[in-house]
Amino acid sequence: xxxxxxxxxxxxxxxxxxxxxxxxxxxxxxxxxxxxxxxxxxxxxxxxxxxxxxxxxxxxxxxxxxxxxxxxxxxxxxxxxxxxxxxxxxxxxxxxxxxxxxxxxxxxxxxxxxxxxxxxxxxxxxxxxxxxxxxxxxxxxxxxxxxxxxxxxxxxxxxxxxxxxxxxxxxxxxxxxxxxxxxxxxxxxxxxxxxxxxxxxxxxxxxxxxxxxxxxxxxxxxxxxxxxxxxxxxxxxxxxxxxxxxxxxxxxxxxxxxxxxxxxxxxxxxxxxxxxxxxxxxxxxxxxxxxxxxxxxxxxxxxxxxxxxxxxxxxxxxxxxxxxxxxxxxxxxxxxxxxxxxxxxxxxxxxxxxxxxxxxxxxxxxxxxxxxxxxxxxxxxxxxxxxxxxxxxxxxxxxxxxxxxxxxxxxxxxxxxxxxxxx
Amino acid sequence: xxxxxxxxxxxxxxxxxxxxxxxxxxxxxxxxxxxxxxxxxxxxxxxxxxxxxxxxxxxxxxxxxxxxxxxxxxxxxxxxxxxxxxxxxxxxxxxxxxxxxxxxxxxxxxxxxxxxxxxxxxxxxxxxxxxxxxxxxxxxxxxxxxxxxxxxxxxxxxxxxxxxxxxxxxxxxxxxxxxxxxxxxxxxxxxxxxxxxxxxxxxxxxxxxxxxxxxxxxxxxxxxxxxxxxxxxxxxxxxxxxxxxxxxxxxxxxxxxxxxxxxxxxxxxxxxxxxxxxxxxxxxxxxxxxxxxxxxxxxxxxxxxxxxxxxxxxxxxxxxxxxxxxxxxxxxxxxxxxxxxxxxxxxxxxxxxxxxxxxxxxxxxxxxxxxxxxxxxxxxxxxxxxxxxxxxxxxxxxxxxxxxxxxxxxxxxxxxxxxxxxx
Numbered sequence: 001x002x003x004x005x006x007x008x009x010x011x012x013x014x015x016x017x018x019x020x021x022x023x024x025x026x027x028x029x030x031x032x033x034x035x036x037x038x039x040x041x042x043x044x045x046x047x048x049x050x051x052x053x054x055x056x057x058x059x060x061x062x063x064x065x066x067x068x069x070x071x072x073x074x075x076x077x078x079x080x081x082x083x084x085x086x087x088x089x090x091x092x093x094x095x096x097x098x099x100x101x102x103x104x105x106x107x108x109x110x111x112x113x114x115x116x117x118x119x120x121x122x123x124x125x126x127x128x129x130x131x132x133x134x135x136x137x138x139x140x141x142x143x144x145x146x147x148x149x150x151x152x153x154x155x156x157x158x159x160x161x162x163x164x165x166x167x168x169x170x171x172x173x174x175x176x177x178x179x180x181x182x183x184x185x186x187x188x189x190x191x192x193x194x195x196x197x198x199x200x201x202x203x204x205x206x207x208x209x210x211x212x213x214x215x216x217x218x219x220x221x222x223x224x225x226x227x228x229x230x231x232x233x234x235x236x237x238x239x240x241x242x243x244x245x246x247x248x249x250x251x252x253x254x255x256x257x258x259x260x261x262x263x264x265x266x267x268x269x270x271x272x273x274x275x276x277x278x279x280x281x282x283x284x285x286x287x288x289x290x291x292x293x294x295x296x297x298x299x300x301x302x303x304x305x306x307x308x309x310x311x312x313x314x315x316x317x318x319x320x321x322x323x324x325x326x327x328x329x330x331x332x333x334x335x336x337x338x339x340x341x342x343x344x345x346x347x348x349x350x351x352x353x354x355x356x357x358x359x360x361x362x363x364x365x366x367x368x369x370x371x372x373x374x375x376x377x378x379x380x381x382x383x384x385x386x387x388x389x390x391x392x393x394x395x396x397x398x399x400x401x402x403x404x405x406x407x408x409x410x411x412x413x414x415x416x417x418x419x420x421x422x423x
Numbered sequence: 424x425x426x427x428x429x430x431x432x433x434x435x436x437x438x439x440x441x442x443x444x445x446x447x448x449x450x451x452x453x454x455x456x457x458x459x460x461x462x463x464x465x466x467x468x469x470x471x472x473x474x475x476x477x478x479x480x481x482x483x484x485x486x487x488x489x490x491x492x493x494x495x496x497x498x499x500x501x502x503x504x505x506x507x508x509x510x511x512x513x514x515x516x517x518x519x520x521x522x523x524x525x526x527x528x529x530x531x532x533x534x535x536x537x538x539x540x541x542x543x544x545x546x547x548x549x550x551x552x553x554x555x556x557x558x559x560x561x562x563x564x565x566x567x568x569x570x571x572x573x574x575x576x577x578x579x580x581x582x583x584x585x586x587x588x589x590x591x592x593x594x595x596x597x598x599x600x601x602x603x604x605x606x607x608x609x610x611x612x613x614x615x616x617x618x619x620x621x622x623x624x625x626x627x628x629x630x631x632x633x634x635x636x637x638x639x640x641x642x643x644x645x646x647x648x649x650x651x652x653x654x655x656x657x658x659x660x661x662x663x664x665x666x667x668x669x670x671x672x673x674x675x676x677x678x679x680x681x682x683x684x685x686x687x688x689x690x691x692x693x694x695x696x697x698x699x700x701x702x703x704x705x706x707x708x709x710x711x712x713x714x715x716x717x718x719x720x721x722x723x724x725x726x727x728x729x730x731x732x733x734x735x736x737x738x739x740x741x742x743x744x745x746x747x748x749x750x751x752x753x754x755x756x757x758x759x760x761x762x763x764x765x766x767x768x769x770x771x772x773x774x775x776x777x778x779x780x781x782x783x784x785x786x787x788x789x790x791x792x793x794x795x796x797x798x799x800x801x802x803x804x805x806x807x808x809x810x811x812x813x814x815x816x817x818x819x820x821x822x823x824x825x826x827x828x829x830x831x832x833x834x835x836x837x838x839x840x841x842x843x844x845x846x
Contacts (some may be wrong), residue, residue, distance in 0.1 A: 152609050153609075158581040159672075162769070174767035186577075211594060244570060245669040246668045247580075249764075249766070253634075253768045284600065286611065342676070343599055344598060346583060346586055
């Protein structure tokens with residue numbers, strides 16, 4: 001599947017929702033991401049909406065769909081999805097005959113609350129950040145930071161779907177077993193090395209039947225879109241529990257997603273070629289394809305911010321920890337993740353979530369976790385107000401942000417994914 | 424939660440469904456396991472039924488429930504579940520006034536087809552079989568077969584829910600990357616070391632909220648029941664992919680469950696004390712409780728059979744590979760799995776599945792996988808018709824069976840979980 005530009009990407013197109021036309025808005029008419037919302041504080045069922053400027057268009061109220069079931073909508077064939085996108089774009093465009101009717105179907109984002117944008121059946125986390133894998137690997141195996149399989153296999157493992165929460169929800173610091181390197185027995189208590197992981201989450205659209213594989217160049221037709229994903233990690237729990245079957249309680253206490261899924265169609269102007277560094281092995285044939293080579297990568301910029309309880313009390317803005325670009329961080333493309341995941345016949349279903357793994361850039365200022373930023377907790381970072389951090393403290397709010405910007409295209413944003421650590 | 428006996432366990436109780444009274448039936452009136460069925464070959468929605476002898480009682484047709492949603496039924500409080508069990512038992516008992524009406528709500532099992540007994544949201548696999556962990560560990564680390572965490576942490580990891588299939592479904596041999604020990608690069612092709620794993624599957628009933636833990640002695644109140652579980656494993660894929668984050672494509676191509684969930688209530692007569700071998704560490708407090716010590720273990724006998732394509736053609740019965748008892752194999756109890764899984768605040772939901780891990784006994788004739796039975800594929804086993812196997816061949820059907828038998832109780836069975844490997 002190749003991504004081509006159509007009227008919905010027209011850089012001249014403006015919306016009658018004025019806030020969508022403001023420079024720097026995450027949600028201009030060229031974006032149109034999907035989410036599930038309701039009036040804040042209400043107990044209504046969550047409905048499907050599209051973000052436009054600082055408003056949400058209620059798709060059912062606007063007469064565009066007849067369901068509140070996001071997964072059903074995600075399961076649609078790409079052509080159907082694209083037709084819906086075009087209808088939404090046309091109706092929100094300045095001068096549209098729908099303006100009067102659809103204005104009644106808007107809710108200000110400031111008056112909304114969100115839930116996880118779809119029902120996530122299965123969640124898989126990958127490990128595509130090669131600089132992350134190298135830096136973390138160095139802490140454990142200085143002589144061989146990257147495992148021999150890393151450049152051949154898009155390493156992935158299954159995660160917990162039930163504990164995925166939406167941006168704005170706080171969660172309790174997990175407790176569990178840890179063992180100090182010099183202790184003879186483990187001890188029990190609250191996690192002392194609580195970390196975040198800066199990731200993208202790819203949402204599956206149309207699935208595949210059990211026993212059938214998805215070819216690399218058809219892979220992205222099976223993706224609905226992308227959101228921000230924070231894979232909170234309890235490093236001390238992980239170190240003691242993860243051998244030999246991988247992370248478990250270190251990860252499944254909470255993972256935070258952004259409220260909005262930016263569709264693959266909206267990302268069409270922000271594709272980049274997929275290349276391998278010289279000397280690296282070329283992907284095996286099932287992971288290699290012409291479309292993937294031409295436009296497999298996504299040019300998304302990601303940032304991480306922290307706001308401590310003290311900063312909140314002082315009225316200080318969140319402080320930036322990280323700034324980097326996905327295409328400098330990800331060794332494998334989204335299409336390769338889908339092709340690999342299904343090559344053995346594993347079935348993906350609408351709403352499944354594929355985490356990218358921590359997207360750390362090649363330099364320390366683009367590192368996607370505190371484990372990297374603080375060299376395994378050995379060197380604290382200092383925040384603008386003088387506070388220091390090795391790992392997260394109670395009351396810390398962590399915020400992921402992301403956006404796409406490129407000459408000849410209108411900037412679109414992914415919104416944010418924030419979460420606060422409770423005692 | 425302690426398990427006590429009531430009228431539903433009365434060894435004198437017989438059913439008006441005569442086949443349920445036959446010696447050796449898996450489904451006497453003391454069992455009453457739950458499943459989802461429909462007339463074979465039909466396209467009706469699956470309905471909830473209870474196995475009784477060689478029949479299925481359609482619970483909705485019998486006027487006992489008003490739903491086809493097994494997960495909703497599983498979410499009920501234990502007292503509600505127990506009340507329903509008593510009603511079913513009373514109505515099926517010989518001399519019951521319901522006989523005439525309920526006889527209309529029976530379908531012979533021979534005329535039924537099944538689906539996975541509930542919607543599995545999240546599936547977790549544990550590693551409670553200490554003899555399995557030791558034998559597999561020896562193949563990789565002769566000096567230290569068991570990891571230092573094994574006797575402290577009930578090791579677990581997340582698995583794939585979408586590819587869980589019900590007994591009777593066949594599946595294609597998976598393909599993927601493997602690397603021979605002496606090769607410099609991986610190659611791609613069909614799995615050459617396809618194996619099974621003999622497990623129990625524990626189904627969650629009432630869940631817990633995110634951020635809340637379940638105490639060890641309340642843990643079993645959150646379990647609905649138990650089924651047979653075959654965690655098919657591609658050993659060659661696993662060896663190349665599993666470092667550092669655990670098994671992925673080696674497992675997620677298919678897992679097979681039995682059609683029936685035997686409830687915790689039905690298992691009440693078959694509890695056994697939980698003890699630790701002398702010299703082994705006692706569990707940490709969150710994994711230790713009076714109820715768990717008194718009756719944490721389950722006395723279930725498990726067997727594995729294979730029937731090759733040649734055996735089928737010759738009309739030969741399946742050949743037994745393994746015979747063993749859960750309580751000799753499992754180092755951790757079901758209650759400990761629930762307490763551990765939630766100690767960090769992870770939320771379990773109705774219908775979630777917890778695999779026990781491979782339940783191999785202390786001797787080779789009780790080994791729960793071919794990896795163990797053939798010493799890592801080095802020593803073929805010979806079947807009664809002279810065929811040899813190191814790993815599974817196309818056309819092989821693998822069958823798990825299980826039952827409980829004890830003086831003073833009526834034998835109950837778990838039925839079977841079978842699956843056939845396709846090319």
